[in-house]
Amino acid sequence: MININSLSKEYIMGDNKLLALDNIDLSINEGDFVSIMGSSGSGKSTLMNIIGCLDVPSSGEYHFRDNNVSTLNSNKLAELRNKDIGFVFQNFNLLPRLNAQENVVLPLLYSGKNLKERNQLAIDALESVGLKDRVHHRPNQLSGGQQQRVSIARAIAGSPKLILADEPTGALDSKTGLEIMKILNDLNAKGITIVLVTHEDDIANYGSRIIKMKDGKILEDKKNVNN
Amino acid sequence: MSITDLIYLSQKSLRSNILRSILTSLGIIIGVSSVITMISIGSGARIEVEQQIERFGSNNLIVRSQSSSNRGVSMGANSVNTLTLKDMEALKEELPAIKAIAPRVSLSTQIVANGNNWLATVTGTTNDYFDLGNWKFENGRSFEEEELASGSRVAIIGKTVQKNLFDTDSPIDEVIRINKVPFTVIGLLDAKGGTAWADLDDTVIVPLKTAKQRLVAKKFPGDQIRSMTINVRSSDLLFKTEKDVDTVMRKLHKISANGNPDFVIRNYAQFLNARQESSRVMSILLATVAGISLIVGGIGIMNIMLVTVTERTKEIGVCMSVGAKKRDILLQFLIESLMISLIGGLIGIALGLGVIYGVSEYFKWKMSLDYMSIVLSFVFSSSIGIIFGFYPARKAANLNPIDALRYE
Numbered sequence: 086m087i088n089i090n091s092l093s094k095e096y097i098m099g100d101n102k103l104l105a106l107d108n109i110d111l112s113i114n115e116g117d118f119v120s121i122m123g124s125s126g127s128g129k130s131t132l133m134n135i136i137g138c139l140d141v142p143s144s145g146e147y148h149f150r151d152n153n154v155s156t157l158n159s160n161k162l163a164e165l166r167n168k169d170i171g172f173v174f175q176n177f178n179l180l181p182r183l184n185a186q187e188n189v190v191l192p193l194l195y196s197g198k199n200l201k202e203r204n205q206l207a208i209d210a211l212e213s214v215g216l217k218d219r220v221h222h223r224p225n226q227l228s229g230g231q232q233q234r235v236s237i238a239r240a241i242a243g244s245p246k247l248i249l250a251d252e253p254t255g256a257l258d259s260k261t262g263l264e265i266m267k268i269l270n271d272l273n274a275k276g277i278t279i280v281l282v283t284h285e286d287d288i289a290n291y292g293s294r295i296i297k298m299k300d301g302k303i304l305e306d307k308k309n310v311n312n
Numbered sequence: 313m314s315i316t317d318l319i320y321l322s323q324k325s326l327r328s329n330i331l332r333s334i335l336t337s338l339g340i341i342i343g344v345s346s347v348i349t350m351i352s353i354g355s356g357a358r359i360e361v362e363q364q365i366e367r368f369g370s371n372n373l374i375v376r377s378q379s380s381s382n383r384g385v386s387m388g389a390n391s392v393n394t395l396t397l398k399d400m401e402a403l404k405e406e407l408p409a410i411k412a413i414a415p416r417v418s419l420s421t422q423i424v425a426n427g428n429n430w431l432a433t434v435t436g437t438t439n440d441y442f443d444l445g446n447w448k449f450e451n452g453r454s455f456e457e458e459e460l461a462s463g464s465r466v467a468i469i470g471k472t473v474q475k476n477l478f479d480t481d482s483p484i485d486e487v488i489r490i491n492k493v494p495f496t497v498i499g500l501l502d503a504k505g506g507t508a509w510a511d512l513d514d515t516v517i518v519p520l521k522t523a524k525q526r527l528v529a530k531k532f533p534g535d536q537i538r539s540m541t542i543n544v545r546s547s548d549l550l551f552k553t554e555k556d557v558d559t560v561m562r563k564l565h566k567i568s569a570n571g572n573p574d575f576v577i578r579n580y581a582q583f584l585n586a587r588q589e590s591s592r593v594m595s596i597l598l599a600t601v602a603g604i605s606l607i608v609g610g611i612g613i614m615n616i617m618l619v620t621v622t623e624r625t626k627e628i629g630v631c632m633s634v635g636a637k638k639r640d641i642l643l644q645f646l647i648e649s650l651m652i653s654l655i656g657g658l659i660g661i662a663l664g665l666g667v668i669y670g671v672s673e674y675f676k677w678k679m680s681l682d683y684m685s686i687v688l689s690f691v692f693s694s695s696i697g698i699i700f701g702f703y704p705a706r707k708a709a710n711l712n713p714i715d716a717l718r719y720e
Contacts, residue, residue, distance in 0.1 A: 139633060139713045160637050167635020178630045178717070182324050192634035194317050239634065 086278055087113040087136060092145030094131050105131040107301035118273045120281045120292030128301040129282050130251065136280060137170055137249045138162045167196050171240025175252035177232040179224040185211060186220040189239045196243060210238035214268055230261035237268055247278045254288055266291050313640050322648040336616040337656025339609020340696060344660025344689040345667060346602035350595045351685035352668045356678040357591030361584045367504050369446045371547050373554055374578040376539040394574040397535040399564055406560050409549045414440035415520060415537045417528050423473065423516060425488035430476040434490055434516045436523020444543045452484045452499030455519050463521035468499035470513035490516065493526050554579050606692060609656065610700035617649050617704035628708055629716030642709035649701025650694055657693030661686055
């Protein structure tokens with residue numbers, strides 16, 4: 086599903102060149118649950134942004150399914166993010182003015198689904214994360230765990246192939262964090278590929294494969310024996 | 313993403329900041345209301361001028377007697393009648409541009425009829441008077457040639473005189489006493505309505521000869537008359553004829569080209585031009601205000617939209633991460649600024665209508681509401697919204713998704 090060949094990403098900050106990703110090779114199969122670990126500045130977030138088609142590499146190749154992502158324009162990238170990829174962020178990134186249902190509908194708006202269909206999809210998605218009775222609540226009327234569940238619902242509403250979770254439990258207490266991880270685990274069990282970025286070992290342990298990064302390089306990539 | 317979805321999202325964000333949205337549209341509000349008021353003043357003036365022409369007849373010059381000042385001492389407007397019927401005949405002969413001339417003598421006197429009495433202006437003239445002044449008959453007829461020649465005691469009255477003497481009854485064939493002389497009413501004129509300074513319908517018209525013999529024999533002895541209305545063949549000839557009349561009159565009255573004339577020529581077109589000119593100046597003033605405030609309003613919208621884009625950078629990033637294309641973001645912000653300017657436009661139209669109503673009620677100015685001006689205001693305000701909203705919207709659409717998402 087994901088094929089990365091000698092991919093590099095460099096940022097130019099003033100006079101300095103910062104090599105965020107240094108010649109990375111990586112492939113992820115459909116149905117994988119991959120945890121990416123590393124300290125801050127290790128390049129894990131940059132890698133995740135590139136996998137998520139939010140950013141493009143400076144050099145090297147990235148194939149997502151049948152697309153050579155390095156060659157795509159911004160509209161094509163937006164379409165990929167819309168149809169095939171769902172994001173779950175550390176701080177939820179819900180739109181404060183919209184209620185839960187409207188937040189979940191957002192990606193469906195951009196994919197041009199009609200009103201009836203997208204409302205149904207949004208309610209189904211909210212129901213699957215256990216928020217059926219919260220559809221008309223705004224983010225500030227929801228707890229952190231509920232907000233993160235709304236953002237998971239938003240990520241899965243368009244039935245994507247890949248979910249990218251960037252420290253999804255980082256802003257939650259450990260009990261709520263475990264609930265969120267259980268939802269991600271269930272999604273993976275239904276066949277959705279999950280790439281998780283975290284720096285917590287017990288969260289990373291949900292993955293079937295753990296990749297450790299440092300200084301823009303992959304330090305270690307192995308099957309998770311604990312899982 | 314459909315337009316209704318875009319509108320839905322835009323109104324959500326506008327309503328979350330309703331005071332700011334309205335303050336932002338203030339410039340548009342002032343601009344649009346000025347546009348509407350301006351157009352309405354302009355077309356009001358045009359209609360008023362058309363009505364005046366309708367009332368008083370077009371292409372007319374009025375020549376009046378005027379006491380020439382004697383060693384710097386004016387003798388008073390009514391003291392001398394310097395115009396005569398001979399002047400009139402001479403003008404007709406000398407100037408082919410003149411189509412017709414109606415002479416006039418007048419006095420203000422008591423009219424008695426039906427046990428009522430009423431003070432009205434009595435005019436002695438010929439049938440030309442009706443054509444030149446655009447008078448229409450509601451009832452009855454104008455003078456017969458024989459009546460004019462013999463000085464018959466017949467009269468034609470205006471609506472105000474009828475109302476005060478006969479109420480709603482027909483005055484035709486009734487007898488009225490003008491200065492104790494009995495006259496038979498043969499015609500009733502259509503109402504013309506009042507001007508700011510006179511009620512045109514408060515009038516009684518009798519044959520010139522009758523008036524001179526029976527009513528104003530002392531005031532206008534011989535062939536003296538008070539004034540004459542000259543109808544010129546076409547409006548192009550009006551100003552030239554005015555000069556020619558002056559020349560001929562000076563020759564007749566033996567007054568040198570730079571001497572004080574004993575007559576005055578009024579050109580009604582002059583007055584109308586002045587009226588039109590003053591409303592044009594007013595319109596230019598308002599157009600300037602409108603133009604400036606629309607531009608300032610547009611800049612205000614641009615400013616607020618730039619602030620909004622900055623404030624919502626992270627939100628834009630979120631939308632992009634879930635699949636918003638550049639076009640979607642561009643359209644959303646464009647629609648938002650369009651909505652601000654359209655709301656401003658609507659409030660401006662309401663305000664403009666209020667101003668129009670207030671001015672026409674309070675100052676008795678003629679204002680005419682032109683529906684085109686409302687359409688024009690909509691076009692103006694929406695194009696302002698799109699033009700000034702474009703730069704901020706493009707800025708939002710060109711954000712890099714990563715940078716936008718990371719923005720705090």
